[in-house]
Each structure stands twice: as structure tokens, then as C-alpha cells.
Amino acid sequence: MNLRFVVTRLGMLVVTVLVSSLAIYGAMFLTPGDPATLLIGGSRNPDPAVLDRIHREYHLDDPFIQGYWHWLSNCLHGDFGTSLVYRGSVTDLIGDRAGTTLALVGYAAVLVLAAGITIGTVAALRGGRTEALATTLTAGAMAVPTFVMAVVLIWLFAVQLPWFPVYGSGEGLTGTLSHLTLPAVALAMTWIGYVAQVTRTAVRAELRSEHVETARSRGVPEWTVIRRHVLHNASGPVFAVSGVGVAGLIATAAIAEQAFGTGGLGALMIEAAAKQDMTVVQAVSLLFVVVFVVINTTVDLVSAALDPRAAQKGAR
Template identity: 45%
Template sequence: MTYVLKRVGALAVVLLVSSFIVFAGMYLAPGSPEQFLVQGRTVSPEVLASIRVQYGLDDPFLLRYWNWLVGVVQGDFGRSLVTQQDVAALVGSRIPTTFWLVAYSAILIVVLGIGLGVLAATRTGVFEKVVVLGSNLGFAVPSFFAALILMSVFGSGLGWFPVSGAGDGFADRIWHLTLPAVALSFPAIAVVARITRTAVREEQGSEHVEMATARGVPGRLVLWRHTIRNSMLPVTTAVGTNIAGLLAAAFVIEYAFTLDGIGSLLVGSVQRKDFAVVQAIALIMVLAFGLINLIVDLLYAVIDPRVRLSKGAQAR
């Protein structure tokens, strides 16, 4: 429990520091909210002053940050400068699409990446060469190019999957998001498969695996209990890093497949200098990164309790 509380506390500190950087970064960027609102028109100083008063732009920076942070804690991210909508409602309506896309991609990474890596490590011959070749291809093909190929072949060509929209309902959403999820996860699957294959191969030659085999332990038990489990630490790191990276790469796929996720909303908000929306999405992405890293740390302790014990010893 102490280990979990320490990790949660570290996440809270990261979020606090990140929120300050996000808030400060937007106001250090070229342009200002009042310049955007007047759209280049010539207005009187009185109008500009009233805009600054309305949005609290004349307050000291730290006071503006504090007021914004208090609002964020209460779920109030302000209002969009473009649409005047509540930012929390605007972003909240886009989160489900991105969540489904990232979750679908994460499942593909775990199942295909780890599965293919384990099979490639335990089976030599043609299958291993195909996995290695596929992983090399995954390293070389960017997600956006993979999206174009998938849309051309399986969407426009064969007509098996739709190439736009997120769908309604569970089955329809899965059908619509299959091509985007495959395109988004393809490079990560290649990385995880390669790392899994290497980790399992190294573990197969370890002393405790050889001892278990020499004692007559059944091969399947040696594989699952001694080889695969003990090789999961580097694999877990690779999986966690690549799943976290999906959040940053999702906006490219959302743009290609015209999905109404937070990635496409972020791109449009940056172009229109919609500060409140950009700040909210940036903070949500930092929170998601932090939660994924927290889950990875907790999985370390589950896979190998020595990780937790060693960190506890260092703390003492």
C-alpha cells in the first residue's frame, strides 16, 4: 500500500508541475486571446480593455493560474474562445472516440505484439522469419502511411471496412475503428514483438530455466512460469511506452479517418488559438500518460515483487 501511495503522490506532483507548464506555455505562445477575438479588426482601446477584464487577462499571472487550477480541480476548464461552449462538455463529447480507438489499439498491441513475439521466440523457421520481417516493416512504415494503404485496400478496394466515422453502438464502433486501430498500433506491434522475442530468447538461456528443465519440470510449465513471466519486465515497459505514445499519434489517424476525437479537436484548436481547449486537452493527455506509467509501475511489482522490495530498501 505504501508503494502505491508513493506512486500516486508522485503522479499528483507531476500533474501539478505539468499544469503550470501547460498554462504558462499557452500564454508564452505568439498571439493573445484578445487579438484572436477581434479577428484582426481595428477596435478601440476600451473594447480591448473590456475583453481583458472579461477573461481576467489583467490579473497577475500566478492569480490567473490559481483561478484556472481551482476551476480544473472542480471540473471547470473555462469556455471555448471560438464556440463559447463549455470546454469540459466540448472535450467530453470527443473523449469516447479517442478512448475506443486507443483501447482497441492497446488490445492489438498486447495480443499481437506479445503473442507474435513469444511464438517467434519459441518456434524457429519460417514463422520466426515472417515475424522478424513484419517487425522490420512495422519500424519502417509510419502510421499515416499504413492508414492510407489500409483505406485503399480494405476500405475503397475490398469494401470490408468503412473509412470514415466512429460508428454507433459496440459492434458498429468496432467495425468502424478496426482500420484506424490497426494503422495506429502497427508500428507498436512491431516494436513489442521484437522486444518480446529478444526477452524470451534471453530468458530461455538463463540458469534457472536450464535448472528447471534438468529437474524434469514439464516444458509448458517451464515456458509459462519461468521463461515468459520472468521476461515480462522489459516487455511491460515497451507495452506501456507504446500505449502511452498512442495518445500522441492518435490525432494523425483521427485526421486520416475523419474521426471526431480529441486529437482532431486539438489540431483545430491550435490552429484557431483556442487556448482553453488546448490547455484542457494537454492536461488530459498528461493525466493519461501518468496513469499509464502508474499502471506499468504497479505491474512491475506484480510480475516481480523484488522490484517493490528494492525500491523500499532504497527509500530506507
């Protein structure tokens, strides 16, 4: 792999995180009024002693860059501050909710990869009506927003057919899988469509390629041609869009968590924003940005390893 490409991507990761963290920290200061009042829920008559304590604790009287660096350095050490609404450590709040979000995103990612790649591959290899049906269904899946899919799934599989629970995250492996099935499907459906479409296109392109025709003309068995030449060469774009899909699941997890009451990090951020608990909002937002950027960078590096030509273009 091109070393310059790797260094460039890692540098972009660091810059993106720093710029995003600066925007997240600065958003509080763009709001009219004293940022300290936001940290206590925007009270009209806040206690001056409380305001003074918040100013000292959050270094709000420091110059902007100095206060930002103090906040960021604490975050780098795992200290996200104290929530004045939830009356506890933000780090502990994140720790209590992170497992649910991780399980939900992981479940949805498995559905995206398994269903999307399978549907796209079968559609491209069989063609005809199978391909037309798969294209229609996946295009429809891509067009339905997550919150609409959540409502449909609740109505169908919880009201009409009471097969799955629709609230909470469950306990134990069986309970967790049962509670997270509907939110995972709602979260994954759009990306299943994307992955299936890209997989179908990539496999179709490889089936028409010259090297595949050459392998067939030499009498290479069809399954060997598909496995070694078609699927292997199509893996680059399929992996790339799958990685973007997993990152997208993190960005939209809050919608499914709020719809099904699973109580993950996304739901925590929405609740904290409604209560103007900016300390929690800043911490969760920064965490989501970091995870999103790391996944995208990892996808770029693996895609470059699968296709060195992409690395050469990206390094220019």
C-alpha cells in the same frame, strides 16, 4: 512493494502534471501580443468590450501565478472554461468527443497486446525461419509512421477492397467496430512491432536462463517450464513496454483521428489549434498529459510488483 518507491513515483506524477500544466498555461503568454486576441481567433480589430470581458473572465490582468492557479483550480473542479469558437462549454465538448477516443485507443490497445505478445512469444519459442520472419515484419511495422499506414490501409481496404468505411466513428457496437477498425490498426501497428520485439527478446532470454535448464533437467514437463518459468519471468518487461505502448497510443491518437475523421479529442485539439481556440487546446492538452502520466505511473508500480528488484533500484 517498497513504500519509498511508491511515494517517489506518486510524487513524480504530481510534479510532472504541475510542471506540464504550468507550461500549457504559460504557452499562451509566450505568444507576442495580447493573449485575449488568441481567444477570439486573432481578430485584427477586436471589440474592446469583448477584450475587457475576456480579460476579466480569464483573469489575464492578474499576476501570472495567480491567473495560473485560478485556471488550474477550475480545471480540478471540472470547469475548463468556455470556447469562443465553438460557443459552448469546453467540458461538454470534451465529454462529447472523449468516448470516441477512448473506444479507438481501447481497440488499438487490444490489438497491440494480443498481436504483439502472440507474435513475440511464438517467434521466440519456435525460432528459425518463424523468428526471422517475425523479426523482419515487426521491424518493418516499427518503421512505418502512423499517417503512412493510414494512407496504405485506406487505399487497400477502402478503395481496392471496400471492406471498411473510412470516415466517422459509426453508431452502435457493430458500426463503431467497423468504422474504428482501420484507424485502430493504423494506430497500433508501430506498437505491435515494439511489443513483439521486446516479448521475443524477453522470452528468448528466459529460455537460456539457468533456472529453466535446471527445471528441464529435473524432468518438469516442457509446457509447465514455459508457463511457470519462461512466460511468468518474462512478463515484467513485456508488461512495461505494453504500458508504454498504450500511453503512446494516446499521444498519437490525433493522427489517426484526423486521417479517418473519427472526431475524437485529438481531432478536436487539431481543429481548435487551427482556429486559435486556445481554451480548448489547453484543456485537451492537459487531459492528455494527465492520462499519459497516470498510465506510465501505473505501469511503473505494477512492474515493481512483478519485479521487486526494479522497485529497489528506483527507490535509491
